[in-house]
Amino acid sequence: MGEPSKNQDALEARIPPTCPASISQILSQAWHHDLASLKPLLDVPGRASVQEPTTGETPLHAAIRSCGPAGAGAVDLEAAKSVLEELFFNGAIWNDVDSKNETPGCVAARLGQKELYEMCVGAGVRAELLFGLLEGYEELESMDEDGDEDEEVVDITDAADGEEIPDLVVETNSAGQPTEKPTEEVQRSEKKAEEEETEILESNPDRAFVPPNAAEAQASQVESAEYLRSNLTYSAGKLTDASANGVMMAWETSIMRLSVDSLLPEQLPGRKVLNIGFGMGIIDGMFAATKPSRHHIIEAHPDVLSHIATSPDCKFGPAWESSAAQEGAYKVHAGKWQDVVPKLLEAGETYDAIYFDTFGEDYSQLRMFFTEHVPGLLEEEGRFGFFNGLGADRQVCYDVYTKVVEMHLSDAGMDVAWQEMDVDMQGLNEEGKGEWEGVKRRYWTLNSEFSFFFLPPPAPF
Ligand SMILES: C[S@@+](CC[C@H](N)C(=O)[O-])C[C@H]1O[C@@H](n2cnc3c(N)ncnc32)[C@H](O)[C@@H]1O
Structure with a gap:
């Protein structure tokens, strides 16, 4: 075996x-x-996913x-x-997190074990x-970062910022959510994971490990209906909800630009x-600068709508x-959009x-949007992103x-x-600091790359 680089990766620390005995074996x-x-x-059944009760080590973590x-x-x-293959064949769970908030894939990435990382993906x-x-x-199951020393996800190439992650290299026609800021699907799955953890804890001693930040993760969930009822605050460089979740932040401007x-x-x-989700109006400002003949915006939140209609800083009000x-x-x-889009379709609007x-x-909503609605809304040469x-x-x-x-x-x-594109991570690396000051959760940790895609015309039906 290779010598683990740090004590924290030593066998006796993890097992x-x-x-x-049955788990240790x-x-x-x-x-x-x-x-x-x-x-x-x-x-x-289930033994491929046993977890050490205190370190959360699974056979996948151990083998990597x-x-x-x-x-x-x-x-x-x-x-x-071969061991990873056997474990996956026997139902090993790819995204269990351990006491260091690392999935097996995170460990492979941190160690630069690219082939093992790809197997996890x-x-x-x-x-x-x-x-x-x-x-x-x-x-997706993914736990909040907890400030732990091992939490940072490291580029699998172990390269300096700016170097590409091969897995994300642009491909055409082979395997991303838009989404969403505090990656809602992740948050939902965290809740689900928490519920499952509780059930498992009660029924399965092989899976008695509870991630240290499970409760925190549960507390940071955002549900659409709850969000749409909450009060929002526009402040310098960001839009936050009542729980200080970042809805939209100015650092994303370069991403909007590329989009x-x-x-x-x-x-x-x-x-x-057509733009769905106004937020800070960053992308709408860019769209408007291209002088479109039609520019439609769909926005659901009353506070955002009120900002659009009344704020002197917003140029998309009645005069626009x-x-x-x-x-x-x-x-x-x-x-x-779920209510507005059918009406646009009925009116024959295309973009x-x-x-x-x-x-x-x-993610179910995004998928529904691009599967059921985009084909009818897009012009033949149109693009969706x-x-x-x-x-x-x-x-x-x-x-x-992404895949x-x-x-x-x-x-x-x-x-x-x-x-x-490279995301300039200056000011984005530390929870609660820099751009994240006043924001509950660092929803973006990818410190070297961002992938954006666009879609040339859909195939004719
Ligand atoms: C991340 S922000 C959009 C940021 C925008 N791209 C920009 O450049 O500023 C998301 C926006 O989507 C809105 N939203 C959330 N759910 C929605 C829904 N179902 N229909 C329409 N708008 C929605 C939110 O209120 C928020 O204004």
Whole structure:
């Protein structure tokens, strides 16, 4: 085995003597990549996902962790891969977090074990697609960061900021949520994870580990209906809800810029634009600067609507609406997109560019939007894009969701193209500090890249 770089990754730290023998045995065989001894132990369903009760170590964590940092020692990587394969085959859970708030994929990323990382991503994609089929939508499990020293997700290439993560390299027509700021689907899944943890704790001593920040994660959930009832505050550089969740923040301006440049590459005047979710109006300001012939905005939150209608800082009020050459060409549609879009479709509205960036909604809503509505709303040469924040608080979740969403977009008959950009992480690296001051949760931790995609025309139906 490779020498673990830090004590915290040592076998005795992860599988302490207090570990129940039946769990310790599986973890040890996984740690030592002893496939022959491990296999029979996995005959009992659920045993591939046992967790050390205090460290949360799973067989996947153990098999990856014992490899140590890539290139640092003589590790039989093939043996490690065979163990991972066997564990996944036996139902090992790809996104269990340990006491350091790391999933197996996070450990692989931190250690630079790229092949093992890719296996975790592959397993995550399969699992999330399956959940999607079984439940109708996908959920990611990802815990809040807790200020722990190991919490930061490290680029799998271990490269300096700005270097690309190979997994996210642009592809056309093969496997991102827009979303959403505090990645709602993640938060929902955290709640679900918490509920499941409780059930498991009661029924399964093999899964008695409870992540240290589970309660905190539960407390930070955002539900759409609750969000739409809460009071919002516009302050310098951000829009926050009543619980100080960041709804929209000025640091995302460069992402909005790339989005507009991708959706309207030639920036020609006279295009028809639809934006769902006004927030701080950043992207609408950019769309307006291209001088569209039609510019529709859908916004559901009463405080945002009131800001639009009355704030002297906002240029999308009544005067903007009446400045259009044609009545109704510039319009803020008040209401949830779920209610407004059917009316636009009924009215025969179509657009050259559609952007989707809501808040407090889970992935099922985004998927419904692009599957059921985008094809009818988009002009033949039109493009659709969204804020790709799915799982953005954890690299491995982001990579899994990027692939899952691409598959769903392809299923919906769309061609997918990705664009990547560096996110300037200055001021974004520390919870509660810099840009995050006054914001409850750091919903973006991807310190080197951002992937955005746009969709050239959907296939004809
Ligand atoms: C992240 S902000 C959008 C930021 C925007 N892209 C910008 O450049 O400032 C999300 C917006 O979506 C709105 N929203 C949330 N759910 C919605 C829904 N179902 N229909 C329409 N708007 C919604 C929120 O009130 C919020 O104003």
